[in-house]
Amino acid sequence: MSESSPPGFLTAGEVSRWTILAARVKANKNLVVGGVLVLIFVFMAIFAPYLTRYDPNKRDFSARFAQPSMHHLMGTDHFGRDTFSRILFGTRISFEVGIVSVLIGMIIGVIIGAVAAYWGGFIDSLLMRMMDGLLAFPQLLLAIALVAFMTTNLGTVSIAIGVVFIPRFARVMRSAVLVEMKREYVEAAKAIGQSGFKILFRHIGPSTISPVVVLATLVFAFAVLTEAGLSFLGLGLPPPNPSWGRMLDEARHYLSASGWTSFFPGVAISLAVLGFNLLGDGFRDFLDPKMSGAVDMGKRESLGD
Amino acid sequence: MLRYITQRTLHLIAVLFFMSIIVFSLIKLIPGDPVGYILGEQATAEQRAMLRTQLGLDRPLITQYLEWAGKAITGDFGNSLLYNKPVMDSIKERLGPTILLAFASLLISVTLGIFAGTLAAANRGTWGDVGVLLFSLLGVSIPGFWLGIMLILLFALKLPIFPSIGYESMFTNFLECMRHLTLPAITLGAASTGSIARFTRSEMIEQLSRDYITTAWAKGLSRPAVIFRHALRNSLVTVVTLVGLILGTLLSGQVIVEQVFAWPGLGQLIIAAVFGRDYSLVQAIVLLTAVIFIALNLLVDISYSFLDPQIRLGKKG
Numbered sequence: 001m002s003e004s005s006p007p008g009f010l011t012a013g014e015v016s017r018w019t020i021l022a023a024r025v026k027a028n029k030n031l032v033v034g035g036v037l038v039l040i041f042v043f044m045a046i047f048a049p050y051l052t053r054y055d056p057n058k059r060d061f062s063a064r065f066a067q068p069s070m071h072h073l074m075g076t077d078h079f080g081r082d083t084f085s086r087i088l089f090g091t092r093i094s095f096e097v098g099i100v101s102v103l104i105g106m107i108i109g110v111i112i113g114a115v116a117a118y119w120g121g122f123i124d125s126l127l128m129r130m131m132d133g134l135l136a137f138p139q140l141l142l143a144i145a146l147v148a149f150m151t152t153n154l155g156t157v158s159i160a161i162g163v164v165f166i167p168r169f170a171r172v173m174r175s176a177v178l179v180e181m182k183r184e185y186v187e188a189a190k191a192i193g194q195s196g197f198k199i200l201f202r203h204i205g206p207s208t209i210s211p212v213v214v215l216a217t218l219v220f221a222f223a224v225l226t227e228a229g230l231s232f233l234g235l236g237l238p239p240p241n242p243s244w245g246r247m248l249d250e251a252r253h254y255l256s257a258s259g260w261t262s263f264f265p266g267v268a269i270s271l272a273v274l275g276f277n278l279l280g281d282g283f284r285d286f287l288d289p290k291m292s293g294a295v296d297m298g299k300r301e302s303l304g305d
Numbered sequence: 306m307l308r309y310i311t312q313r314t315l316h317l318i319a320v321l322f323f324m325s326i327i328v329f330s331l332i333k334l335i336p337g338d339p340v341g342y343i344l345g346e347q348a349t350a351e352q353r354a355m356l357r358t359q360l361g362l363d364r365p366l367i368t369q370y371l372e373w374a375g376k377a378i379t380g381d382f383g384n385s386l387l388y389n390k391p392v393m394d395s396i397k398e399r400l401g402p403t404i405l406l407a408f409a410s411l412l413i414s415v416t417l418g419i420f421a422g423t424l425a426a427a428n429r430g431t432w433g434d435v436g437v438l439l440f441s442l443l444g445v446s447i448p449g450f451w452l453g454i455m456l457i458l459l460f461a462l463k464l465p466i467f468p469s470i471g472y473e474s475m476f477t478n479f480l481e482c483m484r485h486l487t488l489p490a491i492t493l494g495a496a497s498t499g500s501i502a503r504f505t506r507s508e509m510i511e512q513l514s515r516d517y518i519t520t521a522w523a524k525g526l527s528r529p530a531v532i533f534r535h536a537l538r539n540s541l542v543t544v545v546t547l548v549g550l551i552l553g554t555l556l557s558g559q560v561i562v563e564q565v566f567a568w569p570g571l572g573q574l575i576i577a578a579v580f581g582r583d584y585s586l587v588q589a590i591v592l593l594t595a596v597i598f599i600a601l602n603l604l605v606d607i608s609y610s611f612l613d614p615q616i617r618l619g620k621k622g
Contacts, residue, residue: 132316133323136599137591140557141575145591148579149334225448229561232450233576245450252454252565259458266451274446 024286031282037275045091054082056089056242068260075260077251083261086242087268093243094272097158098223102216104162109169110212116170117177118200128174131167139164143226147235157236161226165219172215176208210287217283221276228269244269309610317603321596325377328592329370332584359383382589387581392589395574402472403570406562407555409486410494414551418498419537419544422505426513427532437502444499449558453492453565460488470567489566493558497551504547508540542609549605556594 025031044051059079066076074083116127134142146160180186181204189199230236231245239246244265251261340353340362357363364372376382382392425437461469467488473481512518513536521531560572567573571590578586 129316129319130323132320133327136320136324137327137595138553138556138598140560141591141594144560144575144579145328145331145587146334148587149331149584221446228448229450232448232561233564235576235579245448248450248454252457255454255458256462259462262451262454262458266448266455269451270443270447273448274442277442277446 028282028286030278031286034275034278034280034282037271038279041091041095041272041275044088045095048085048088048092051088052082052085054085056081056085057240058082067258074264075258077247077261078254078257083247083264086247087244087264090242090244090247090265090268091272093154093237093241094224094227094269096154097161097227097237098220100154100158101160101162101223101227102165102220104159105165105219106169106212106216108162109166110173110208112166113170113173114177114200114204114208117174117181118196118204124174127170131170134163135167135171137164139222140226140229143230144233144235147230152235152238154237157227157230160230161223164226165223168219169212169215172211173208176211177204180204180207214280214284214287217276218280221273221280224269224272224276306610310607313603313606317599320599324595325374325592326370328588328595329373331588331591335584377589377592383585385578385583385586387578387583387586392586395586396571396589396593399569399571399574401474402568403559403563403572405475405482405486406489406493406568406570407552407559409490410497410555410558411548411551413490413494414497414501415548417494418501419505419541421498422502423509423532423537423540425502425506426509426536427528429510434506437506441499441503444496444502447495448561449492449496450561450565452495453488453562456488456492457565470565472567472569489562489568492565493555493562496558497554500554501544501547501551505540505544508543509536512536512539545605545609549602552601553598556598 059081060076064076064078068075074087076082077086112127112131116124137145142164143160146163147157150156150160177200185203186199189203194202227236227243228245228248231243232249234246234249236243236245247265248262248269251258251265255262340356341348344352344356362369380393384390385392385395388395421437421440425434428434457469460466468485471485473485475482513532518531518536521535526535559570560575562568563570563572564576571594575587575590577583578590
């Protein structure tokens with residue numbers, strides 16, 4: 001991204017660059033809608049305590065199953081807890097698990113992909129067959145199997161979801177590095193005797209950022225969905241954490257008493273997932289229209305489940 | 306062709322090897338002493354020693370793995386702690402409902418998805434097209450467990466058309482079976498319907514821009530003939546590959562949908578196994594599902610290679 005100079009001191013060239021940038025952002029509906037949705041959730045997560053006057057875990061049995069009203073924007077659940085507050089604080093859990101799991105998958109996957117592509121040969125085959133092995137598990141099932149054998153807390157849930165992402169990042173990184181390695185500048189760097197690590201990090205690394213960022217955004221959507229799924233199955237963070245998935249699981253037993261309690265957490269999950277999906281698609285078209293094919297593979301696999 | 310199949314099979318064996326190592330190592334994730342963890346505090350020393358031998362924890366790691374894998378190949382995953390009978394027996398009991406649900410949702414998503422995608426591509430830029438795109442985007446964003454709950458709320462509680470939860474065998478009462486199957490199958494099929502529609506649409510748009518389509522129009526063929534007989538038929542070759550990926554979606558989604566609708570399949574079994582700390586059962590289900598998943602994908606790839614002459618003649622393979 002180009003560095004911003006204070007307005008009024010722009011050269012003609014820079015003005016047009018910014019104008020073009022703004023026009024491209026505006027024309028990219030996915031980027032705008034997805035970005036706005038994601039920003040709303042980020043805002044909710046950061047300012048959760050200031051946006052509501054109810055404690056998300058405070059029980060009020062005199063107000064069980066309240067309908068949505070000015071007092072309780074989204075009604076209350078079977079313990080009389082305020083649904084809106086719980087959704088606000090649930091955003092934090094979704095994002096915490098999302099960020100940690102995507103980071104785990106990204107860091108490990110990127111390293112594996114880069115090593116496989118750069119060194120090639122036997123190491124490449126070995127690593128990529130291992131990745132194929134990981135990829136061959138249905139995603140949610142692998143996450144379930146991993147949490148099953150660990151005690152559940154924020155860390156282990158994030159690890160379980162993050163492991164699922166490793167092969168996806170490895171594949172995208174590997175193909176990005178392979179493309180770059182055919183370029184002349186790599187040949188030149190080798191010719192002047194630079195070390196493999198230096199070439200990989202200093203020269204090839206920066207050109208692989210775009211596809212990795214796109215994939216990270218797309219799998220974030222999947223992380224939110226999986227966290228909610230695990231909590232729904234009772235395998236997520238222990239209660240009374242207000243996780244969206246757990247809220248749904250608790251509310252569905254009182255469907256005939258109050259449909260609202262089941263309605264709103266699902267809307268939150270759907271909008272968050274939709275936001276990250278759109279943002280990822282938008283990033284992809286924005287960063288490089290040509291690479292849509294390359295990352296689409298990753299996306300189809302990552303969002304397939 | 307034979308070379309292609311051999312190659313793919315060898316690759317599959319390598320993948321299977323790594324998968325078995327992953328599933329085997331899961332047990333090492335248990336914090337502390339797995340035997341104490343499984344049996345709980347009140348277990349006697351004798352019980353602990355017995356389970357330790359049964360799990361083979363007293364032998365070196367490689368021996369443990371080889372023994373476990375050797376038995377697993379023959380379908381022997383030991384005894385289920387939860388149900389007190391061979392793990393494979395518990396799994397076999399649950400296969401029927403799971404396969405029924407998977408096929409029903411696959412049928413829904415393939416027919417509906419291809420139909421919607423074709424219509425969208427043929428009417429590109431119209432409201433119908435936008436509607437299909439929007440639907441497919443919602444399909445991948447809306448979680449199955451929420452969709453299922455909302456369907457129960459609407460079509461079982463508010464309008465009592467379908468039963469809210471439960472399962473009925475096809476062989477005892479076919480009509481009841483279909484009534485029980487409808488909501489779960491729609492819930493499970495929704496996400497894949499969206500991705501198949503989206504994929505069919507983009508594939509159809511590409512086909513419709515090809516020269517042979519212009520020729521077909523020029524010949525004076527009718528609109529349905531051009532769209533269905535020519536463009537769709539050629540698009541289907543590629544859509545077939547997506548079905549392999551869809552199966553992964555179905556196998557994962559199954560766990561959640563079964564939980565929502567109390568459908569007595571493999572998904573419910575694995576959740577019961579996780580809560581009952583029945584680790585051999587968890588390992589067996591995960592490994593089997595994964596094996597089924599890659600075996601089906603291999604079949605899809607091979608059938609695809611029959612359809613695509615480029616692969617059949619060994620140019621890509």
